[in-house]
Amino acid sequence: MRVPASTYRLQIRRGFTLFDAAATVPYLKSLGADWVYLSPILTAEQGSDHGYDVTDPSAVDPERGGPEGLAALSRAAREHGMGVLVDIVPNHVGVASPPQNPWWWSLLREGRESPYADAFDVDWDLGGGRIRLPMLGSDDDLDKLEVVDGELRYYDHRFPIAPGTYTEGDSPRDVHNRQHYELMDWRRADAELNYRRFFAVTTLAGIRVEDPQVFEEAHAEVGRWFREGLVDGLRVDHPDGLADPAGYLRWLKDLTGGAYVLVEKILEPGESLPGEFATEGTTGYDALADVDRVFVDPAGEAALDALDASLRGTSGPADYAEMIRGTKRMIADGILRSEVLRLARLVPESHGLATEDAADAIAEIIASFPVYRTYLPTGAEVLKEACESAAAHRPDLEVAVGTLLPLLLDPANPIAVRFQQTSGMVMAKGVEDTAFYRYTRLGTLTEVGAEPTEFAVAPDEFHQRMARRQAELPLSMTTLSTHDTKRSEDARARISVLAELPDEWAGTLASLRQLAPIPDGPYENLLWQAVIGAWPASRERLQGYAQKAAREAGNSTTWTNPDVGFESSVRAAVDAAFDDARVTRVVEDFVARIEAYAASNSLAAKLVQLTMPGVPDVYQGSEFWERSLTDPDNRRPVDYAVRQAELEKLDGGTLPASGTEPAKLLVTSRALRVRRDRPELFQGYAPVRATGAAAGHLLGFSRGDGAPGAVTLATRLPAGLEAAGGWRDTAVVLSAVMRDELTGAVHGPGAVSVADVLGTYPVALLVPVEGEQG
Structure with a gap:
């Protein structure tokens, strides 16, 4: 089995096809990435930016470059010695536009007699032998149906007509009543739907891949990728929706010849990946949660809890x-x-x-x-x-x-x-x-796959978790940002600073609430944290997030019954960040106040994620600052030409200032290159413990296993470190002569001053100098 040293996730779509991805491969190789990691590429709903609404699993999406595009991407990867990992979607297919999905079209046309009837999970008895489609504005809209070109039409929606069920002169409503489907008011889906779907999305219908025939047809194209050597591994979307995830993964291993497979599985605290799963690990949400929390100050919990209680008007936090x-x-x-x-x-x-x-x-x-x-x-x-x-x-x-x-x-x-x-x-x-x-005391904590009641993780606990990861899931993915994260890595790195400065945040929030009030205190806390985390951001981006967050919370407005007055106050608050100089000043002053600490957190989290046990993924563009909010904001286009130019400057010897965007590119590229080029330095895990006045502000570990390995040193809680007077006498012991891959400086062996090692950047990646050991 071929295993990646690292991956780089690309969002493939009409505006960035597989051909574009192929053209990006030389940059990714130079960056240090080992495998190219692709979002879903099978034929999806036309215009889909994400690809999780597959309409035809038998072919690579023409909009995304088609089979020729995959061949081009695979060829480019091979020429650069890189592998290819592809995201697949076994749980559901897209049915928003029935004509685009041949399986669904057949089901609607032929009902239980369709060759695809067993592919879908339909309770036919509940519908009286018909599949219920919640497509209408109201049930009275059946009178708005038309028969056009042998199909039923409802505005732009098209549906098949079963053979022998239409005679010229029949009313559209009568024709509808003879079909294998029943169009109904969309509001009835909550209680009356009779087909399994993805979560509550009626346009994503569940399929029964536990049926061998369905599995075979749904994965025929995927199998071709491996037979022809186009792809090396798979990411499996939402296996928890399957009837038999363990059985499915066994079939998938057989289909791929034992290839590298990851599953999108959210593990709750104390939960382990089932031993019967034929997989190398998860897609990294669990790692994300651990990394975030080791950079959150536990001392801020009480003050943020008190703030939360005051916003809720209760005696204690939520x-x-x-x-x-x-x-x-x-x-x-x-x-x-x-x-x-x-x-x-x-x-x-x-x-x-x-x-x-x-x-x-x-x-x-x-x-x-x-x-x-x-x-x-x-x-x-x-x-x-x-x-x-x-x-x-x-x-x-x-x-x-x-x-x-x-x-x-x-x-x-x-x-x-x-x-x-x-x-x-x-x-x-x-x-x-x-x-x-709704749980808004600190936005860092409410990330996909995380447990929000775990406020912070102490370094000793972090080390224990990493040792377990190395022993049990050394090939599992690690990540900080994904297409699903509600706040990307650098937005969270900023928000984490609030735990170090809770009183200052409480004062800042009070000013914002007074200048731009919204009648929902906990939501105000959520929104202004997001604004601080993403700033500077466009009005459109922040308005989109604000509306989505309010409706998802469902306390003051909802998707199905929006509160016009409340949403007007939300829009006005976001507008005030741009149009009211007083609000703009509060936001920008606070961002400036925490920016150096946020940058330190960002670089520290990135280096830790890239060097800890597991296979690190870099989400597209996040080698620069990545301050996106929830989708679709986190799927915006990436300018690779700018990144390539900056990387060339770094490789030419330009050392960027700490806290700047190129500094993150430096950390990312140097860590990825070492992981790829010197894998022997990442075979184990052991804490590197500091001594001295500021020992608690250093997170250090070695990846050696017997012999000296790569050593990661990262600053934690930088605001507190500065307030206490810096590193002072803090030191670590190095077992060999080591070079910092970021600065080129050489340190050790023996005790070295942390102030010296971290004099340029808040992080260091130390590797043994070959031939010189202590």
């Missing part, structure tokens, strides 16, 4: 456990009620549970779930504990929960299989997409 129980229950009773009701219908009548009672108990169990899902028999204890928690929280459901538990524990029972697919959906929507916008 109770996160109670919050997520409530948000998950809200999702289970709301936008995902159709999934819960489908589970309830699978309870045998002989068990004596009415559908509504079963649904109530199922929703409560899911709301009590501490992880995304189980993989029975793995996770049986977690399921039992969730049932105990549900019964304790709702004693009136104790009998119903007890009745359901044996069914949910049986891996062969359809309700157990579907329950495992559903619990993760509720978790994702209730936690990541709702609670993360």
Whole structure:
């Protein structure tokens, strides 16, 4: 199995095709990246920027460069000694435009007789033999249907007409009533949908890759990539949505000839990747959370909790456990009620549970779930504990929960299989997409894959986690920014400084709230942290984020029922950051106040992520400052020509000033090159402990395994370090003569002053000087 030393993620789309990616390969090689990592490239909904709405899995998307583009990218990678990793989407397909998806079109045209009927997860009985499509503005809109060119049309939407169901002169409504599908008011999807989807997205229909025939057809093109040597590894999107993730991964390993495979799996605290998964690891959300927290000051927690309580008008900060129980229950009773009701219908009548009672108990169990899902028999204890928690929280459901538990524990029972697919959906929507916008004390903590109640991680705990990572998942990905992160790495690095200066932040926020008030204190905290994290940013970007964040939180406005007055105050606040000189000054003064500390955090987090155990990924463009907010902001185009020019300056001997954008490029390129060119320096893990007055401000580790390896030294909590008088007598012991890859300076062996080593940058990457050991 070929394994990457590192990867570089590219977002492939119509505006940046596989041919463009191929042209970028020489720069990526020079940067130090080992593999090119591509977003989904199979044919997707036309105009899709992300590619997760695959409409035809049989071919590379023509908009993204087609098979010729993949061949060109693969050829360029091979010529530069690089590998290729591709993101694939096994859980669902895009159905927003039925004519674009031949499988879906066939299903709608032929119903249960379609050759693709088994590919989709449809409860035909609930729909009376028809698949329900929530496409209408209201059910009265059936009178707006038209028959055009042998198809039913609803405005720009096109639907097939089954053979023999239309005679000239028939009314469109009558023709519709004879089809294998039923168009209905979009609002009815929450409780009445009868096909499985991705989370609550009705335009992404789940497919049954647990069926061997479906797997084979859905992965025929993927298999070709490996047979023809075009691709070296895969990233699997959302495996938790599958009926049998472990079985799927075994099939995938066979299909690819044992290639390198990663899974997008969110691990909750204390949770391990199932041992039966045929995978090298996760896509790195767990690593992101650890890196972030080691650069958050635990001393700021009490003050930020007090601020949160004052914004909420309560005696204490938000109770996160109670919050997520409530948000998950809200999702289970709301936008995902159709999934819960489908589970309830699978309870045998002989068990004596009415559908509504079963649904109530199922929703409560899911709301009590501490992880995304189980993989029975793995996770049986977690399921039992969730049932105990549900019964304790709702004693009136104790009998119903007890009745359901044996069914949910049986891996062969359809309700157990579907329950495992559903619990993760509720978790994702209730936690990541709702609670993360409500729990606002420090935005760094509410990142995808993170546990927000864990405020900070001490260096000793970080070292223990890294040692486990090295021992258990040495090939798992590490990352700091992705297409899914709610705030990219350098925005979070800025926001983390607030934990060091909580009182100053409280005063700044008070000024902003007075000058540009929004009637939702916790949301104001979220919004202004985001503005500080992303500044300078365009008005359009910040307005887009502000609206999305407010609607996702769902406290003061929602997607389905926007509060016009509240959203007007949000828009006015964002506008004030640009149009009111007083607000602009508050924002810019605070950004200037924390900028040096934020830059230190950014460089430190980047170097740690690139050199810690695992396979580091660099998200497109993040070798410069990456201060994006949630999608689509984090998928903006990248100017590679500018990065190439700056890299050439660095390689020509120009040493950038600390805290500047080229300094991040320096850290990124030098770390990537060492990882690629000297892999023997990254075979183990051991802490490098400092002594002296500021020892707690240094995070250090060696990647050697017996012999001297690469040593990472990184500043943590820089505001506190400066306030205490700097490094002073702080020192570390080096076991060999070592050169800093960033500055070229040579240090050691023996005790060396941290002030000397970190005199130019807040970080150092030390490598043994060959032939000179202590």
